Amino acid sequence: MRGIISAGGYVPFRRLQRAEIAKTFGSGGGKGTRSVASYDEDTTTMGVEAARLALRSAPSGATPDTLWFATATPAYLDKNNASTLHAALRLDTDVSAFDFGGALRSGIGALRAALDGANSVLIVTSDLRGGLPTSGDESASGDGAGALLVGDDSNGAVIAEYLGAASATEEFLERWRTPGSTRSRVWEERFGEVKYGPLVEQAWNAALKAAELSADQVARVIVTGMNARAARAVSARLGTAKEALVDDRSATVGNSGSAHAALLLADTLESAQPGQVIGLVVLADGADVLLFRTTDAIASYAPARTVAAQIDGAADLPYGKFLSWRGEARLEPPRRPEPDRISASVSGRTEEWKYAFVGSRDRGSGELHMPPARISRVGDAVDDMQPAPMADVQGTIALLTIDRIAYSPSPPVAFAVVDWDGGGRLPVELTDVDAATLQMGDRVEMTFRKLFTSDEIHNYFWKARPVRGT
């Protein structure tokens, strides 16, 4: 049996109240909220968070043979972003890692290719969506990531069996963006609605027929596409029960583009029962339909952190901050020198520390060293250390400080001296926090973030954030 072994959806901590847009500009916005990636997040870091959740939700020992990363808003071109995820997840060097980039359709394409293929594949999709202030894209879209571990039962118990897929492809100009542009342009929405209808119908019927299913046997159906009007229209014509249609999280998260299919599939699996047929319908320059049936294994499936919990555990972001984080409003920078670019060769030497947050532990004294050291602080043993992976270790804030003068893309900086569970201490920068609510004794966990960008080099490292939504 081939299918999905585990899933992880990542929704950033911040929300924009769409009503704030019209209050500021007199137009735009709408009801509900959209998710907002923090200033220190990009598609790579969000992808890492989703992938970490998927791997933590997988049966112990389940690891991928390859990692495929798909996004329409890559942090780098030319450079393989999947390699950064590979490093952050501390995968073995013989695990391959590939980017599927550019188009909104790349996310569902990577997932289908993995399901139709062999081996264990970690699919990671991530997207950061926006548009000009007051645009429909600004309010209706969202940021997020979805990761799915695909494989056979031999790789780990499959929780959703892959029943087959069908696609329909046609060239038409409905939504487009050239490299370097931060806004998408769209043709009249009604045109897309007319084009998508027959394509979805063709793919849907073909997929059902191949799986020997009828529409009324589909218990949950996910329909997603950036053209919301088209997605709504086709949803009503699939022949499934009304209650089968999955909440597409448009009222809280917004549409996370190339990541949204995997995000919604993770969300759906987190509340699914054994034996349910799940249909996934994606509208992106064509139509793709994937069918799954949940297995008995899903009854004991324990997601590391659900999408629902992340939707509940959010905090609002003022619209002005949103605009500055997205580069739509340029604020006076802190009067401190901007950081220098990082060194490629130093980062190469310290890959385990920088990307995977691995310290070292002295074998004799047990003393933890972060960053890793050769000579122990306690006992002075030389070169007698073992790796100490700390990315998934939680800690407690021993001391706190708010730095109003340090350089940050979004000051002030909150810093905490963290005592790790199991021993050891490190001062670390905090993120996803409102400084006023922090206290000594708060529990924190690590998250992979982008500290700054200099000379077009993104400086990735780890920060701490309060433990939420477990």
Added chain:
Amino acid sequence: MGSHGIKDRVAIVGMGCTNFGEQWNKGTDDLLVDAAEATFASAGITKDDVDAYWLGTAMSGMSGMALARPLQLHDKPVTHVENFCATASEALRNAAYSVASGAYDVAMAIGVEKVKDSGYQGLVGAAKTPTDGTGRTLTAAAMFAMCSPGYGKKYGLDDAQMREVLARIAWKNHYNGARNPRAQFRKEVSMETICNAPLMAGGLGVYDCSGVADGSAAAIIVRAEDAHRYTDKPIYVKALSLVAGNCSGNADPDYDYTTFPEIAATGRDAYAQAGITNPREQLAMAEVHDCFTPAELLIYEDLQFADRGTAWKEVLDGTFDLGGALPVNPDGGLKSFGHPVGASGLRMVFEAWLQLRGEAPAERTIAHADRGLALTHNLGGYPGEMVSFVSVVGNELG
């Protein structure tokens, strides 16, 4: 610590110190020339009489040529030293050891920093080593800010009490600095102004932080037996102690930010070298590194000026005021002078030089100058990871 010390083997026979402040019209070379010429004049010598030079600067130049060129030194050995904010003290220490060793008869230690050419407020760091970008980006202010809640929690002071104690330290240093023509900030500042100042980091306001400044200071060192050939009032070196920390504090869950172990170690070492058993009663004065007010509070306890957990009371009682039992920072400290990184350590010694020779102006004369011993303390770095230096100097042999 394995130091033997060089008590009474070398003496300072000349010193100079520029005004500290925003010297927009003076560059590094000007500051060096001004401090060096004043120091040569003080000792009654010329540059050719000096056998070897030690130049301390952390961010204003590289190599001994940064001094040899502006002073036009001919065939002289010049060593550039750097040890964070203790750089000038390091220059003094090495110059003193060179004379004590017998290698040279006359040496100069000179420290300089030209900070105000960066275009930014505050310090902007020294030479940049390529990194992997994972280093802590926290400012010194934020690091030292963590000492305040740590101390308050340990000794039962609430936020308001800690605020008053720290403000009282800043108030004292500004009171002293108002009486020093070389200081950058020469105004008394009220407790109310200090307490209500804008926050910089944690609970620290503007007046809890030392400013930055340009400046230079220098000293001439000779063998003790030669000292009276240059001056009737030499200042003898009693102790020089330095510790470069292993940066373990920030990794040690037992470290509570209420002490600086490196400072305590240099204090013990210096007192042993100088033969001091009761610093509070034997020292006439101390200049300590008041980069941030919590630093000065903890230093009192680390250098045994006050028992653990009691320094805050002593601060409020005025123990460390100009007329108190042990005046600390009678020249106004970093708070009044600002902090030209490579010069501050020698600026501290300059105050000891003035006070122990009876040359400080009447309005900031200390109460117990007759004790004849002064301490300078200079640190570089942060809580948990610092370089600490302590010197003891005295106006009599023995």
